Amino acid sequence: MHVFEAIEQRRSIKHFDPDHEMPEDEIRRLREACLLSPTAFNIQNWRFVAVRDPAIRRGIREAAWDQPQVTEASLLVVLCLDLNSWDRDPARYWRHAPPEVAAQLVPEIRAFYRGDPQLQRDEGMRSCGIAAQTLMLAAKALGYDTCAMDGFDFGRVGELINLPEDHEIALMIAVGKAVRGAHARAGQLPPEEVWFRDRFPSGY
Amino acid sequence: MHVFEAIEQRRSIKHFDPDHEMPEDEIRRLREACLLSPTAFNIQNWRFVAVRDPAIRRGIREAAWDQPQVTEASLLVVLCLDLNSWDRDPARYWRHAPPEVAAQLVPEIRAFYRGDPQLQRDEGMRSCGIAAQTLMLAAKALGYDTCAMDGFDFGRVGELINLPEDHEIALMIAVGKAVRGAHARAGQLPPEEVWFRDRFPSGY
Numbered sequence: 073m074h075v076f077e078a079i080e081q082r083r084s085i086k087h088f089d090p091d092h093e094m095p096e097d098e099i100r101r102l103r104e105a106c107l108l109s110p111t112a113f114n115i116q117n118w119r120f121v122a123v124r125d126p127a128i129r130r131g132i133r134e135a136a137w138d139q140p141q142v143t144e145a146s147l148l149v150v151l152c153l154d155l156n157s158w159d160r161d162p163a164r165y166w167r168h169a170p171p172e173v174a175a176q177l178v179p180e181i182r183a184f185y186r187g188d189p190q191l192q193r194d195e196g197m198r199s200c201g202i203a204a205q206t207l208m209l210a211a212k213a214l215g216y217d218t219c220a221m222d223g224f225d226f227g228r229v230g231e232l233i234n235l236p237e238d239h240e241i242a243l244m245i246a247v248g249k250a251v252r253g254a255h256a257r258a259g260q261l262p263p264e265e266v267w268f269r270d271r272f273p274s275g276y
Numbered sequence: 277m278h279v280f281e282a283i284e285q286r287r288s289i290k291h292f293d294p295d296h297e298m299p300e301d302e303i304r305r306l307r308e309a310c311l312l313s314p315t316a317f318n319i320q321n322w323r324f325v326a327v328r329d330p331a332i333r334r335g336i337r338e339a340a341w342d343q344p345q346v347t348e349a350s351l352l353v354v355l356c357l358d359l360n361s362w363d364r365d366p367a368r369y370w371r372h373a374p375p376e377v378a379a380q381l382v383p384e385i386r387a388f389y390r391g392d393p394q395l396q397r398d399e400g401m402r403s404c405g406i407a408a409q410t411l412m413l414a415a416k417a418l419g420y421d422t423c424a425m426d427g428f429d430f431g432r433v434g435e436l437i438n439l440p441e442d443h444e445i446a447l448m449i450a451v452g453k454a455v456r457g458a459h460a461r462a463g464q465l466p467p468e469e470v471w472f473r474d475r476f477p478s479g480y
Contacts, residue, residue: 075282075417079309079410103471105283107464109409112426114462120471128474167463174462184427194401198426198447201405205313206283209413213279222316222402223388234475243402258318258378259371260311267307267324270332271438 073213082208083257085217086141088248094146098214102147102247105210109203111195113181114165117157118199118242121150121233131232132244136224145246146216150229151204153196155238158185193240200242207245217250277417286412287461289421290345292452298350302418306351306451309414313407315399317385318369321361322403322446325354325437335436336448340428349450350420354433355408357400359442362389397444404446411449421454 073081099122111117123129124147132150133142142148154160162181166174185192208218222243230241268276277285303326315321327333328351336354337346346352358364366385370378389396412422426447434445472480 073279075277075279075413076305076309078279079312079414082312082314084314101280103467105280107467107470108283108286110286110288110412110424112424116465116470118470119476121473121475122471123474125474164465165463168460169462170459173459194397194446195426197398197401198405198408201402201407202409202424203405204402205406205409205413208314209279209409210283220314220316220406222399232475234478234480236476236480239476242398255374255377256372258373259369261320261368263307263311266311266320266322267326269325270327270329271325271436272323272440272443274438276438276440 075209078209078212082212082218083254084219085250085252085254086139086219087250087252088141088144088146088217088246089251090144092146092249094247099147101214102207102210106203106207109199109206111199113158113177113184115157115162115181116165117154117196118203119152119154119239121152123148123150123233128232132224132229135228135232136221139221139223141219141246141248145248147247149207149245149247150233151200151242151245152235152239153193153200153242155189155192155196155240158182158192196240197242204243204245207247211247216247219246221246279413282413282416286416286422287458288423289454289458290343290423291454291456292345292348292350292421292450293455294348296350296453298451303351305418306411306414310407310411313403313410315403317362317381317388319361319366319385320369321358321400322407323356323358323443325356327352327354327437332436336428336433339432339436340425343425343427345423345450345452349452351451353411353449353451354437355404355446355449356439356443357404357446359393359396359400359444362386362396400444401446408447408449411451415451420451423450425450
């Protein structure tokens with residue numbers, strides 16, 4: 073499927089065929105796609121938890137206002153961020169780079185993030201957002217639909233997936249075979265309200 | 277271009293043809309693609325500033341450690357978030373939805389975000405991350421390369437683009453015609469360090 077087709081056809085779907093099982097090779101393809109998502113300084117600060125265990129799925133559904141896509145999806149991926157990836161031997165993120173590139177960049181990583189918890193968190197949310205769209209478009213290209221979710225009890229889901237203390241959940245993506253289509257788009261803002269030339273207009 | 281091809285071929289490029297001008301119809305296609313990026317509750321909390329004015333570009337380059345792609349790119353998009361989009365007449369985000377859907381969802385929006393500045397900010401970073409990958413993959417499909425950037429003085433760039441007080445910058449994307457390819461990938465983490473089945477493993 074072409075990039076623009078996938079962007080146009082991706083819609084949030086909440087009803088999936090609960091009997092469909094995703095083959096392992098499709099999970100692998102989605103995983104490979106996600107892991108090519110860019111991150112600042114290549115710190116790869118995302119972590120992906122692909123939940124298939126029915127008991128964990130039921131627990132997450134309880135923590136998510138009983139939304140059906142949590143258990144009906146063929147795959148449920150919880151996207152998490154590692155707040156400290158910038159400080160975990162950052163040289164390995166540049167180990168195959170030309171030495172002069174690595175020598176310049178690696179020391180910049182700790183200098184950039186150290187002592188700034190808000191920046192560490194923002195970076196994780198950005199990275200997970202980028203990876204989320206990779207996953208949604210790749211799934212669309214494989215014939216799946218998706219639902220990005222952040223309406224759930226993050227603390228409870230963190231317990232269920234054994235989230236480490238210095239990690240945060242960013243969002244979840246349910247991936248499955250749609251059994252019901254989406255409504256028409258609900259209310260897109262006109263381009264002139266969200267896309268500007270050169271600067272925000274005066275009176276915005 | 278196929279979705280998986282775009283995901284695999286997208287690399288961060290820092291040297292673009294400074295003489296290339298992006299035609300208006302390509303800018304429009306990129307804009308349309310960005311505006312189809314999903315947001316929680318459809319709050320469309322991203323704002324896009326497409327900077328072409330050479331003086332503003334020079335100013336941003338100064339605020340970005342003199343990185344050449346800022347002025348050499350055919351298009352430079354600053355992705356910003358509106359911290360208060362959830363509170364700006366949220367009924368309009370669901371105006372075309374079936375009335376019973378809108379009646380349920382619209383009141384949930386303010387209940388979800390009110391009084392939680394960290395959540396408002398996280399939501400914006402997530403939304404901008406998702407839209408950033410839309411833009412990067414769409415640009416790739418049109419024959420462009422991109423560079424996502426957050427290494428710059430956010431305060432200074434905010435002044436240059438007239439950023440409103442209750443907005444934040446999330447990142448910038450430079451889009452252009454590559455004149456130099458990327459190095460080999462610098463150091464990808466193995467899948468078993470970042471992608472897990474069901475939960476984080478004990479001893480992670």
